[in-house]
Amino acid sequence: MRFGRQMKRMLKKPREVKELAKGSMFLVTVVLCLGLIIMSRGIEDYFVSDLKANAQNLARGYTHSLRKTVEASSAVRALINEKLRYGVDLVSTLSGDFSNEDLRKIAREIDVDEIDVYSPKGEILYSSISSYLGWIAPKGHPVQQFISSSLSFHVDPLRENTISSQLVLYGYQRLEDGRVIQVGISAKHLEGLLTGFELDRMLNEMKDDEDVSYVTYIDQNRIVLGSSTGRASGSYLPKKEQKNSLIDSLRGGQIQAAPVDAIYELEEPVLMEGVEAGRLVIGLSLERTIKEIEKLNRIFTVVFVMIYLAAILMLYLYHYKSARLHTMAYEDEVTKLPNLKYFRSELEYLLISKRKEKLAVILVQLPRFSKISMARGHEQGERLLEEMGREFSHLEGENLSFFKHSDEKFLILVKNYESPEELIELLANLATISPSGESEQESRYSTLRFGVVEIKDQSTTPGKVLKDALIALNHAKLHQSLYFSFFDQDMERKVDRETKLEAELRQVLKKKDEESVYLLYQPIIGKHGSEISSVEALARMKSPSLGDVSPLEFIDVAEKNGLIGPLGMRILEKACAFSNTLKQQGISLKISVNLSGLQILEDDFIRQVREVLKENDVSAGSLSLEITESVFLGNYDIINEKLKTLREMGMTISIDDFGTGYSSFARLKELHVDGVKIDRYFISRITHLPEEELITSDIIRMVHRYGLYTVAEGVETEEELSYLQREGCEFIQGYYYSKPLPEGELIQYWRNFKMRSGKDRV
Structure with a gap:
């Protein structure tokens, strides 16, 4: 039972080809040795039976003559x-x-x-x-x-x-x-x-057999009646004490080099009318038999050695091939480290093992690997991975194992550690590893990042551990100040929430009439508060399972999962539909729609905008598009060219959250935009700082210098409004006038506002 359990555990463990090769060779050696022993025993048993049979046949052959003599x-x-x-x-x-x-x-x-x-x-x-x-x-x-x-x-x-x-x-x-x-x-x-009866002559004839050394005939009282050795007739023959059996004597002769005249004595009864009349005492010489056994044993030993060598050669060839297959299946070709498949097997074995060890898994990301590969070539990327593989291999120990996860990720399996502090110390040491060939400035941005999972429940699975490690690593990547992060349940809940949001967004995009994502509209007031010049369409989401979801959250999920393009077009479609509703109500309001930078970078973005306008029969001049200034980073020329096309179509373009991102006044004149929206950060400071310390007025003047209009967003107090109007800001947006409103409430707000202003224009 114990052997069976050990075999079962061994099969569950990840297979090491070298260990299997050694085990197989040992097993073959044991089997062949056992076979040789069994064959040798068989030969000995055969000769023992043959000796006994010869003695019995000899006795039977002379029984008739002996009977007369007796x-x-x-x-x-x-x-x-x-x-x-x-x-x-x-x-x-x-x-x-x-x-x-x-x-x-x-x-x-x-x-x-x-x-x-x-x-x-x-x-x-x-x-x-x-x-x-x-x-x-x-x-x-x-x-x-x-x-x-x-x-x-x-x-x-x-x-x-x-x-x-x-x-x-x-x-x-x-x-x-x-x-x-x-x-x-x-x-x-x-x-x-007694000599006249020729008993001794007959016994001498029996002795002529090559395996018989002597023959003595005795009566029931062990009195010698005749002997081939010349022993006196009538003398008493004591029974010879033999400590070993015949088979033991033969084995002793081989192993202990017994003398060639070694004798084994057998007694065969002589029956007369069914009654024992005497006994033949036959001394069997073991000399010939031992030589025959030794000869056959040598032959079979040579045969078995040849079979053994052939088996070892076959095993070597088999395991050589298996080693190559094992390397291909379980070893990363570049780093020479065990791969993800092997890691899964190793971790699964440790999780089901009865020997409970304290385990932790660390997912390591090599930063800037993709950029290095693109900038310096694929070969340089591979050399970088090879170097990291060597560095990690040198650090391996009994309780520390390294594995290759993917192109730029590695895995570390830590066993029998004392505390999280020990893991943090390990991470600190690993973080100092920097690929050679990088400049000091480059190495500053090459710090390894780590996601750590402490395995506290051994009923978990390798897949769950890897997922948790990836969650922890992504958390570390999102927080630039951290180079490592320990997984906790809050991270998992956040990921689960994002997964649900992603699934619901996909469902929304499949059905046009799905209302989980909807728009609210916030008025933008111009002409020193005398008219509503436009409204901003603000996307909102009411999840069936999560309730109200912040735009920052579901927009971020859409961008991460490649859904921002379809979602942006869905928002544009809803804004166009509301534009038609306003037109039907006799209300002329421009609707401002926010665009994601990822959405603008799509190759067919302009074509999609044209199709939406056409399908909803909305003129481009009815819409204003807002983009954040951070979009221009790294994509200035491409985006600026697309903005030019949109303006040529008749749309108004403004930069949202101006002053918090790109903020280059030098290039503002080159941008194909009509205005800027000053970020809430600069508006909120109006009530907290002296006027001489405010830069809001400077921003307004600089923008006006380039011939662009300004919109102040997030205005909430009379003081803020007064300052902005005094500094010449054309448009005001914020809770001072109205919160974002549903379509029906916005229409009613417009009518009430018109009545209050006493003006008859839209």
Whole structure:
């Protein structure tokens, strides 16, 4: 189970080709080694089975001959036992007065080697061998065991004579007076009796097998009946203690370099009519078998080594190809850093890992990259990225990893940091990195910008983390004083709000009758407050989900998302429709419409304006267009040429918010405009500063010098109005006269104003 979990985690982790290659080679090595071991064991098992089978076949092949020999041998042994009984009986028939000479005579007659008479205490009283006289059997001796038993007659197995150390077969008979008669036949004597049955010859023939070192035949009592080694018949063969099995002996012979005459002993029973009559003790020589096993093992080792080398070569070629594919899939070609795809995999692995680490993701933007690429060429841009990749690679550590996000963005994954302060210190160090080859002045504007996300919820996703990091980075870019920004929920809510606004604006632009975006109109008063000269169309938005939305907000969203062109035309269409409504009411008012700089820069802007005027049957002279002076920055000639075309069509052009942006009096004369609107900033200062410190009058005089009219916007007090009229400002706009009004209320306001002024003109 534990191995399975580890494999599962490994598969979820981003795959490193080098690690996989090492793992694969290790796995192949283990598998082939196991295969070699299994094959070696198979070979050994085969030879063990073969050895045992040979021994069994050998025993079975000689079973018939052995059976005859065993039968004859059994008959001879029965005769020997009878001979012993006869000898004992013959001695016991003596009158009781024994002599050593009598015993020697009887021994010669019945062809036995020894006759002894023991006292009830185990002392030899009479013997056919004079040197045995007076010998006393020690405690535990077979003679003492017979004396203490209740047996009247007994034949011992072949045993060693305690005095002569020769192997002798003894028979015992108890006399009525407690004395014991012992008759013995030596092993040599017995061997002579059994040689006629050719048992040893047969065993020697069995030994001719190359795997058989010796063969011994024993009876049920382990008494040797014949042996190819020359072991005395009738002797006792103790069971050989073998600590290891046959297979262990073979393995030991290979591993421990056992002697070439190593022997393993097997015993095979010889059955007569289903009953075990004896056993063949076969000594198997392991010399040939060990050599054969070693030979086959060497052959298979060579084969497996060749297979192993072939497998390693195939793995190398496979992993070489995989490494190239891995590089293409997971590594950025220019910076040599892991790419966004790899980052997603790495972060996903860390998020699902049971080992909870403190994680933070930093999105880094390289400033001015696009400008550098355009100004110095694509190659210079790539060299810049390569240099940044090297700089970041040198900073990598166990808890700090760098990735390539996109052309001018990088990602940093930080693990196991202590606090936000540690991240800020890291950002400060990173901010000092500046691409080489830039002048000191250029490097001042090349500070890296960072969006930081601290991952506090590991149930999040890599996609959500990347989105939050981008939000934080954009926040830092919007605030020039900041080079980094930590993501928070307020940022996300703002982005969500902008996303909703974008979706609703798109919906508005799909349907012409959609009223979420509408216009209010604020009167512009001229002729020293005696008439309404024009009105300014001010766009408003009432969102179904967000309620009233500030123009600054939804215009900004439209500009960011490429909607300002269609939205500007929709506003122009509504203004033209209201112009027709005024015409129908007999009211002649020029409507002033604000234009976005992005809208004017569109290639087909003039064509679109012509189409709107034509579709709504409105003359160009009924409209006045307002543009902010900041629009001219970087696009002066293009915009000025388009303004010239609009004026030639009959439209009036004015500069809005004059004095807060471009403000170049030197070029004001060159602009194709009719007037300027002085920004509210200069109007509000009228009531707060002494007249000698005000520059509003200077602006009015300068504008008049170029033959342009002035409009003061944001006028709210009598003091402001008096000052402006005194300084010669032609038109006044602001809450002093009226707030922005819906169409119906504006028409009513115009009528009321006309009545108050007592004048009959529009």
